Amino acid sequence: MNQLASAILQISSLPVWITCIYSLIIYKSLFKELKIVGAFLVFSGVIQLISTYSWYNSINNMPLLHLYVAGGFLFICLFYQQLLDGFISKKIIWGVLAGFTSFTVINTIFIQPINTYNSYAVVVESILIIILSLSTFMFLLDDIVKETKGKLAVTLNWINSGLFIYYSSSLLIFYFGNVITGSFSVEISQYLWVIPSVASMAMHICFFIGLWKRPQK
DSSP states (O other), X not given: OHHHHHHHHHHXXXXXXXXHHHHHHHGGGSOHHHHHHHHHHHHHHHHHHHHHHHHHTTOOOHHHHHHHHHXXXXXXXXXXXXHTTTTSXXXXXXXXXHHHXXXXXXXXXXXXXXTSOOHHHHHHHHHHHHHHHHHHHHHTTSHHHHHHSGGGHHXXXXXXXXXXXXXXXXXXXXXXXXXXXXXXXXXXXXXXXXXHHHHHHHHHHHHHHHHHTOOOX
């Protein structure tokens, strides 16, 4: 079972790179709402590549997580800002983004240094994205939205579902991340970290399907 957990943790990078490459190929043909998603996937792919290299060379890759949390939330927030335009004030989205960015910087400098697991920032990010994704599910049910976003609805549903699946299913693991790492054996830690790894694969599969089903301009 330990070998299976290790294998899952290693292959979880593949969907990230596949969606990253696919996003690069189709980027010019994407609608403006999806270009932000494409940029996020490329960003994720680059971070994952550097992280994997660091892992195989026994280099601490925690600084990359600090960067990924701040940068990833920026892309996701911009995606929801465009998607929820007219339903949630842009000032609220920008306020959330500014507040979270300030929080991550303060957390990294004063609370959870850059070489450690930034669980506080990850947990806050997860909660905010869960709220935004649930708001989007309600948004996509609106009759006016069905008319204006009709041709994008399927793609947006897949992308939003992927984000909700990942952050909602991984929230508890993120919250107890430092406890898991510091209190349990490596074997048990691997078992538990399989959950967000599987959720990450599910999220990127949802992204790929959503982009595959995208309407043509």
